[in-house]
Amino acid sequence: MLQNRAQAARFQDFPIINVPAMPDSPSPRLPRQQRDQQPLPERVFRVAVPSPLRRLFDYLAPQSSDVLPQPGCRVMVPFGRRTVVGVVVETADASGHDPGKLKAIETIIDRRPLVSADLWQVYRWAYDYYQHPAGDALSGILPALLRRGADADGDPIEHWQLSTHGHGLPETALSRAKKQQQLLNLLRQQGPLPAAAITAAGIGREIIRALAGKGLIESISVTPQPPQQEAASWLKGTPLPLRDEQQLALAAIQLDSFNTYLLQGETGSGKTEVYLQAIAAVLASGRQALVLIPEINLTPQTLARFRQRFCCDIAVLHSGLTDRERLSAWQRARDGRARIVIGTRSAVFTPLATPGILIVDEEHDASYKQQEGFRYSARDVAVMRGHRESVPVILGSATPALESLANCERGRYQRLVLKERPAGVSLPRWRLIDLRGSGLTAGFSEPLLNAIRATLTAGNQVLVFVNRRGYAPLMLCHDCGWMANCHQCSARLTVHRGQRRLLCHHCETPQPLPHQCPDCHSPNLAFVGQGTERSETVLAELFPEVPVLRVDRDTTRRKDAMEKLVDEVNRGEPCILVGTQMLAKGHHFAKVTLAALLDVDGGLFSADFRATEKMGQLITQVAGRAGREQQAGTVLLQSHLCDHPLITRLTSDGYAAFATDLLAQRRFADLPPWSHLALVRAEAENPQAAEQLLQRLRQEAERLSPPTPALRYLGPLPSAMERRNNRYRFQLSLCADQRRLLHPLLSALCQWLEADKDARHVRWSVDVDPQDML
Ligand code: ADP
Ligand code: ZN
Ligand code: ZN
DSSP states (O other): OTTOHHHHHTTSSTTSOOOOOOOSOOOOOOOHHHHHHSOOOOOEEEEEOSOSSSSOEEEEOOTTOSSOOOTTOEEEEEETTEEEEEEEEEEESOOSSOGGGOOBOOEEOOSSOSSOHHHHHHHHHHHHHTTOOHHHHHHHHSOHHHHTTOOTTOOOEEEEEEOHHHHHSOTTTTTTSHHHHHHHHHHHHHOSEEHHHHHHTTOOHHHHHHHHHTTSEEEEEEOOOOOOOOGGGGBOSOOOOOOHHHHHHHHHOOTTSOOEEEEEEOTTSSHHHHHHHHHHHHHHTTOEEEEEOOGGGOOHHHHHHHHHHBOSEEEEEOTTOOHHHHHHHHHHHHHTSEEEEEESGGGGGOOOSSEEEEEEETTTOGGGBOOSSSOOBHHHHHHHHHHHHTOOEEEEESSOOHHHHHHHHTTSEEEEEEOOOSTTOOOOEEEEEEOTTOOEETTEEHHHHHHHHHHHHTTOEEEEEOSOOSSBSEEEETTTOOBOBOSSSSSBOEEETTTTEEEOTTTOOEEEOOSSOTTTOOSOEEEESOOHHHHHHHHHHHOTTSOEEEESTTTSOSTTHHHHHHHHHHTOOOOEEEESHHHHSSOOOTTEEEEEESOOGGGGTOSSTTHHHHHHHHHHHHHTTSSOSSSOOEEEEEESOTTOHHHHHHHHHOHHHHHHHHHHHHHHTTOTTSSEEEEEEEEESSHHHHHHHHHHHHHHHHHHSOOBTTEEEEEEEEEEEEEETTEEEEEEEEEESSHHHHHHHHHHHHHHHHHOSGGGGSEEEEEESOSOOO
């Protein structure tokens, strides 16, 4: 069964994929009469409805409509006791169910498919590949208002045109009613016009009413059309003259066919300039560009850069939009009014009238993988989409994901490297500070404090990276050893001293900060370890003469907080920035010449095999913050593992060499990207329930596909965080040398789980290409 060829063909190794078979060609729009003349077999419409089940539901043609819905059109269908919005996925000549029991579609919402046939195939590929129920995936992909049945074509604007009667009228028939004659002439010359254009020509609404009353003109609804502007005039700013290597990269990118390019270059090496010039060429050929960026990078500065260069409509899609704004951006992209679409993860599904290029900036960023529900990777969907739509895909990063580097090695992606920084900017110098046996002041070593002092004295700015927010990651009693734990998770509570509380960073449950030990009542409580809040306090005490600015989720919650902070830093006065990952990404601070990392050793011992890769990316990104303009920068790394081979490799030879070593380790261990991984997670209040379900699932899996060296099972094992939100968590991992061994098996296992009685009491999910193993 699992060797079913059609099924296997859908899951050829990504991204060189045998294109899955097209669904039935769009069903003919036959007038009802004609259908009656030549009796067709009763058509069945297979509809995705919002439901957790991985199956489609069959419906008959609507009774009161003279057109049939095509795949990709929304319909209203009876489902249980409700009527819901569903999407027709395919049509068939017969249903597996008793035709007498099938219900009919109630209404057709869309007269034409929501998206092009190519993009529709990408949607279908995505929910199949990530093993997600179609209805749920599609509702996540579509703007909320469309999910609720809103018109996809945008608000049509009322236009006036000559009626047949008006057309037949002699040209000067109304010469005695001057204004009326003027309007007739206007419409005769210019065709349909909106009322606003008519009044702007000095003809009042009463004239329109008078002619309409005589039946000489009539109103029609016209959907807004893309501007008929010369593409060349969309360029506003002047492109920078490219450096040689930028020129080579741009020239290598073929704009008229699919290929995936990995544009690798340090922060500041000029990748964005290459994107901008590639986009300019795409716009000039009359096509559109889609640019994906991590949420954190979608800053006013990024948008300003696009707006300075292009004067076309740019649709921006991010999580802060209202439903209306989101639908409007979607419509402008779909009908071609928006020539550029910039957005975060889910923007990858935005339809484009004339797709021309797909760009994924910071392609290694974890935010491209959705971590719950429909667990897709926007980067990988983008590559698939470029393939279907025959357009180039550019993945850009200073620290590419190992997956992408491996795809270059396999010859699937073309690697383009930018080595230099713009003239006058040199790469930062690395300095390792060995923490073994050295004294620390709240996490800061003496050499680090000296370097901070020297940098500030020289009039420059300092950036300090701390990997946790809050004051301290642990609170304990000195007398009896009690520790503040979350009651719902197997995790310690983080101390948030300013807010006088303890907070679980996994379930968000707060508790008041105790003044004495709950067990032995001793007042001797201690805070252990460093968070951003504590580093901020310590630095403010040690360097009272400069501002200390903290950047983390707690301080930037308010909408404009980050912008204010960026403005303050850009004034250029000496200051210290303290923060989490947020500091490592996106923002460009010109006067930072020292970047320090307090403690990143954790990345070397984590249970997650991707932790070392993430650590290397983070260190490199933080380092990229130092010395971007005319000043050379220094990067200080405090570590207990200064002679760890990966640390020395990274700091002396750079990320590319580090990544090569990691790739070799992964190959040795048969781990992704050299194999393919999927996790089935299960969680339940009763730990046995979750574990036993996965045990039975493994038996079922082994029955369908016995383990071989090419298909390996591991687990069920407790997740690294065994309990979260009062639920015990387990995972079963499936690892295969080829995707075609994995995907048909996963589909069968999902069916098994959906049908299993006990699985109903367990929350289970499937994660294909998981990024987070914990
Ligand atoms: P990246 O996207 O790799 O971080 P950018 O494209 O943002 O790099 O370039 C970094 C800085 O260098 C920007 O201020 C940009 O304007 C400038 N820059 C990029 N390319 C050139 C060039 N060819 N000539 C002059 N300045 C450039
Ligand atoms: Zn105690
Ligand atoms: Zn918790």
